[in-house]
Amino acid sequence: MSLVSYLENTLPPSPQREEALSLIRLGLSFQKHHRVGKRPGPLKAYLLEVTARIETPLTFDRLLDELELEAARRNIYGTEASPIEKVDRVWEVIVFHHPRAGRQSLTFKTIRNKLTWCKLNLNP
Incomplete structure (x- = not known):
């Protein structure tokens, strides 16, 4: 189970939940690129x-x-x-x-x- 689906199932529906989920989704997309920088030429x-x-x-x-x-x-x-x-x-x-x-x-x-x-x- 992913973090987003876990939070969808555990948190009650509210605008704060949707904001938190959107921030987590955004953070997860950046996590893919973490520590991947420009390599030396x-x-x-x-x-x-x-x-x-x-x-x-x-x-x-x-x-x-x-x-x-x-x-x-x-x-x-x-x-x-x-x-x-x-x-x-x-x-x-x-x-x-x-x-x-x-x-x-x-x-x-x-x-x-x-x-x-x-x-x-x-x-x-």
Whole structure:
């Protein structure tokens, strides 16, 4: 027996009962989506994987060094080796190959923001 049918059978008919039932129905519809949020995209997931390999302290310069190595791996071993195509420190741009959207140029500020997210979500 569901919660709504239980309350329909136990509470006496009244406007308050109908209001309570409508609120419970609304709450049950939200319960289905509870703890289901936006999952990290391919870039965040990849950066989380890369930052887990970097020894502490985790800094932006160390991340850039690691991403440059990833870009070099991609040049040597092909597109399957890494989604990072290029790290340009002069223009402060990283070229990332998104699985669905294709090539994306990302600024260092965007990567810094994602690094902050990675630091918060790394397992200690």
